[in-house]
Amino acid sequence: MSKIYDVIILGGGPAGLSAAIYSSRSKLDTLVLEEKRKAGGQPTTYEDMENYPGVLGKTAPELMEDFREHAEKFGAIIERGEAEDIEVDGFLKTVKTKDGQEYKGKSVIISTGAEPRKLGVKGEEEFKGKGVSYCATCDADFFVDLEVVVVGNGNSAIEEAIYLTKFASKVTVIVIHDEGIMDAEKILQEKAYQNDKIEFVWNSTLDEVKGEGLVDTAVLKNIKTGEKTALSCDGIFIFIGRVPRTDFLEVTGVDLTDNGYIKTNQKLETNLAGVYAAGDVRDKFLRQVITAASDGAVTAMAAGGYIEEEEYWQENVLEAEEDVLVAFWSPTNEDSLEMINKLEAMDLADRGVKLVKIDTYKNTLISERYEVEEIPTVLKIKDGEVVDNLVCPSLTEVEEIL
Amino acid sequence: MLEVDKNSFEEEVLQAEKPVMVDFWGESCTVCLELMPGVEELAEKYSNEMKFCKLNIKGNRRLAMSQQVMGLPSMVFYVDGEKVEHLSGDDLTIEEIEEEIKKHI
Numbered sequence A: 001m002s003k004i005y006d007v008i009i010l011g012g013g014p015a016g017l018s019a020a021i022y023s024s025r026s027k028l029d030t031l032v033l034e035e036k037r038k039a040g041g042q043p044t045t046y047e048d049m050e051n052y053p054g055v056l057g058k059t060a061p062e063l064m065e066d067f068r069e070h071a072e073k074f075g076a077i078i079e080r081g082e083a084e085d086i087e088v089d090g091f092l093k094t095v096k097t098k099d100g101q102e103y104k105g106k107s108v109i110i111s112t113g114a115e116p117r118k119l120g121v122k123g124e125e126e127f128k129g130k131g132v133s134y135c136a137t138c139d140a141d142f143f144v145d146l147e148v149v150v151v152g153n154g155n156s157a158i159e160e161a162i163y164l165t166k167f168a169s170k171v172t173v174i175v176i177h178d179e180g181i182m183d184a185e186k187i188l189q190e191k192a193y194q195n196d197k198i199e200f201v202w203n204s205t206l207d208e209v210k211g212e213g214l215v216d217t218a219v220l221k222n223i224k225t226g227e228k229t230a231l232s233c234d235g236i237f238i239f240i241g242r243v244p245r246t247d248f249l250e251v252t253g254v255d256l257t258d259n260g261y262i263k264t265n266q267k268l269e270t271n272l273a274g275v276y277a278a279g280d281v282r283d284k285f286l287r288q289v290i291t292a293a294s295d296g297a298v299t300a301m302a303a304g305g306y307i308e309e310e311e312y313w314q315e316n317v318l319e320a321e322e323d324v325l326v327a328f329w330s331p332t333n334e335d336s337l338e339m340i341n342k343l344e345a346m347d348l349a350d351r352g353v354k355l356v357k358i359d360t361y362k363n364t365l366i367s368e369r370y371e372v373e374e375i376p377t378v379l380k381i382k383d384g385e386v387v388d389n390l391v392c393p394s395l396t397e398v399e400e401i402l
Numbered sequence B: 001m002l003e004v005d006k007n008s009f010e011e012e013v014l015q016a017e018k019p020v021m022v023d024f025w026g027e028s029c030t031v032c033l034e035l036m037p038g039v040e041e042l043a044e045k046y047s048n049e050m051k052f053c054k055l056n057i058k059g060n061r062r063l064a065m066s067q068q069v070m071g072l073p074s075m076v077f078y079v080d081g082e083k084v085e086h087l088s089g090d091d092l093t094i095e096e097i098e099e100e101i102k103k104h105i
Ligand SMILES: Cc1cc2nc3c(=O)[nH]c(=O)nc-3n(C[C@H](O)[C@H](O)[C@H](O)COP(=O)(O)OP(=O)(O)OC[C@H]3O[C@@H](n4cnc5c(N)ncnc54)[C@H](O)[C@@H]3O)c2cc1C
Pocket: A010, A011, A012, A013, A014, A015, A016, A033, A034, A035, A036, A039, A040, A041, A042, A043, A045, A046, A048, A049, A050, A051, A052, A081, A082, A083, A084, A111, A112, A113, A114, A115, A155, A156, A157, A159, A160, A245, A248, A278, A279, A280, A281, A287, A288, A289, A290, A292
């Protein structure tokens, strides 16, 4: 049988690498599957990392190198592969990759991030690599002393517009909103206004890309008046948001929002037990490196807890030789504490019955699976099956099922 | 693969007898670096039928632009000194490159 990992992480961006640091440091056998030759995710495509706490003199790609090294230091394995499917068979999950490999694990963390959204206008596809770009650090070199257009007004668009002024002679930012309104943070807006090389066109979108061989014109459309104007330029950078990489999940049954983001609960669990989502790929308010890293930590710890609970249950209850009495209790419930005391005083072991206590406050997985709603609850399990179910039982009732 | 630059481009690419594929790349282009090993393999596999060159755009920016390359990665195909195809985009795959090679040999 092939190796079974504790945690399989899909995608080696900030979220995936942070999850790998936390899980491998907790001695969980950890595999990161990354589709690209180089791990690091989106930050490998831009330069400035201005808001990651404690990181002052490093570029975004350098920070990602550190993330990767940190994960590998604790023993995480990073392999190349594009995840295409996740199959969940109870505790065992199988991840299939595009090149036909199969990996088995006890838990899966999905951190496949997001990719740039295409605008879908005429000429966009045709002029890719000929002046239309989605990555400033990749292509900025070409535009030294030339004039470029940036489409978009969120953080990425404005950050990249500022970055491009180090190369281009003029950067025109196309904003869909009314004059003075941008989605980017105020501090970025201020920087952009103060930059002499940046100009703005308001209430407008890109309507068409034109050129002969190379881009020479951006046709802009005013969304208020419908009027079109031709702006001559040498390059067009498009930063109009990103779309989550979740198309491969459609067949797996992982719940997604209408926009394709993964739905998660507080522990960042998806609707499938033992499958988690971290980073830009999940439905959340702020998509940044720090929140991706935070998600990574949460999912790794949640996955660790899940594995522990599941393995404890399997070993002590489902695979037990003798009959098992499972007592669900909680440290805040007096009645349940009292019952535990009584059960412990019954010398069950001498009577060939094993007592297993489940703290419902810590272990929600098992209580939810057995639909335990009130405590104390006592289940009698024989060969892995529930044979008796008592809610708030008296001692005589317990005696009866023994 | 033969490394070409602005001085050798004319002779090695435009005057070549065989069809030529030029891999335009740059150090900050991660997609280019990712494709490189696969491209090297293709260069081995088709070495009899096609000539394979690579061009680092650093220092050769004007040459790249004269070839209408303004974004990376870019794989440009030449037959008898004429540019016949230009593949580009960060979603470019080795399979697509191989397809294109087959069209010109
Ligand atoms: C231009 C730009 C500027 C930005 N500036 C900042 C900034 O200054 N500060 C900040 O905090 N944030 C910034 N961000 C946002 C930040 O980069 C993201 O929030 C962060 O990268 C999200 O991390 P992630 O790990 O969730 O996803 P990603 O970074 O998208 O990583 C996902 C990884 O998964 C891989 N992958 C995808 N699908 C699969 C698959 N099926 N199988 C295997 N692997 C797969 C991808 O190759 C990628 O490596 C910026 C983003 C952009 C685009």
